[in-house]
Amino acid sequence: MKEIFKLAIRNLLRYKRRTLMTSLLIIMGVVLVIVFSGVSLSFKNMMIGSLTDSMLGHLQVHKKGYVSSIDNLPLHLNLNEKEIQQLNNILEKNNDVIEAYSYRIKFGAMLSNFKETTNIRLTAVHPQMENATCPRLVERINGNLSTPDNFIEQGKIILPENLATGLKIKAGDEVVLVANNKDGSVNGLSLVVADLIESLLGPSGRDGFIHINDAKILLRIQGNEINEVAIRLKNPDNLNGVNKILAGELSKLINKQDKPVFELHTWADLSPFSTIAAIVDLLIITVKIVLIAIVLISILNVMMMSVYERVSEIGTISAIGTLPSKILWLFMAEGFSLGIISTIVGNIIGVLTLLLINIANIHFSFGRMKNILLETSIAPSDLISVSLIVIFIAGISSLRPALKASRMQPVEALRHV
């Protein structure tokens, strides 16, 4: 085999310019895939990270039926004390894969600055649990947060920046929240504005934060009640696996009607951004298809030319006793060599390009999150998969010319001028 590859390399070097041009084309294709995958995957992962680390968590648990009516922020679908305990047991049991979780009460309310009133969507949290689950939430809060674990205190409220600006509210001002509890009675609570928060997804954001104990006072909740649990995983890449495990365990908990008590959703189920993430994946696949086409056509072309130019030579080696299978391998080895060498060079240039992008310190914005550093990276498994694709396609594309060469009749090949 070593000798076959030695001969293949020599034959490739025989037509230096042609080999170089073909190789350059394949190298460009490999670099394109690596750089595009590295940048777009990093971009996608950062976007997903921004959503999961500052808002959604990786997974969310609600009472069955809550998500289908989530726009109404219903309070009659709260989890009660017993259900919270059951859920807590499952989450603690899986603490090897779950890093943190946060209990939330989401509800709608009217916000008044004593002059004007507007509606607001509030998330009531335990600050320490929320910060552990969504550690980048505090990055969106204006002002100095010396203790992120206590980013919202009782008696205070964090308001969305645009809404506060519109109502001319600033930190330190007093506001009143008015909300219906699940029985329909209206209650009010006076709070002090602690800070303003940037909306993640743009100007229409109306999400504020209060302490969970204030929500209980406002909504007159006795005991322990929540309507959302956000979960942060130790390894986000393991999302599907953990989702499956938790879904299995949660499905065992059924109510009196023999229906599941809980519903579990991944961040992708809850965010329209998952579609954009899927489009990014589709684009990467498209670029890979382009690479396959480049490799297929260029190697097929160069190998066909090679066979037609060396008909007499094929006749010679066949006449002196080279088996058709070895002639096949001689030509296949040329295609493989071209693919392997181009892939190695393409990988090196591609990875170096990604390193250069990182060195260039490129920043971008996502929604209201500014100055996000583009940290490109590509997994070794992606490099291996790109390399295997190129080498496999190189083999496939050289198969036809190689078969043609191996099936040549020596008498006709030797007659060829």
Add this chain to the structure above:
Amino acid sequence: MSLVELKQVTKEYQMGELSVQALKNIDLGIEKQSFVSFVGPSGSGKTTMLNLIGCIDKPSSGEVFVNDTTVNDFSNKQAAQFRGQHLGFIFQNFNLLPVLTAYENVEYPLIMVQNIPAKRRRERIMHYLEAVGMADQKDKYPSQLSGGQKQRVAVARALVLDPKLVLADEPTANLDHASALKVIELMRSMQKDFKTTFIFSTHDPKIVKEAEIIFTLEDGEIVDKQNSPSQDHEKTV
């Protein structure tokens, strides 16, 4: 039995709607360790004859025996195996692989045909390169060698697998007279030294003289078989 035997061999080529008989009912036998030449004008059937004996082509009818084996029904693979085991080839255009040095060209059949280990290869290659007087040129590529030198390397390549029979189609056609004579002398000495049978075709009368047995072909038929000048001469039609 003769090393090579042809019985009622005919070879027809289809050229469009025309059927051309390149060989017509040929009967012949060639003994081991002989130095045989086919002569005749272009189109007389010399190359076809060598191709049939060399298992490169198949007869339209009749039987071809080489080394006690019927070779006419070989598959491509069987023919290649047989050629690699029993036959050596020398071509008019030398047909050395341009990307390999003289040494590597001689090495090629040892690797690709008989898969002989590296240690044994070197010894054998140098033996044959020395025998053809090309040991000092072993690292040169074909493009750096003269026509005569290339054909010497081709002779070494043909002999390196110790074939029973070497077939040479117009081996001197692309050489000047002096080089041509040297190549024929080399082939003759190789035939004696290695006890190999050589069959070559030529239309050069000065070269023909070197053969022990000369078959003259005309229009696909053997019209004359002549032993070397010291031997008998018989006319066949």
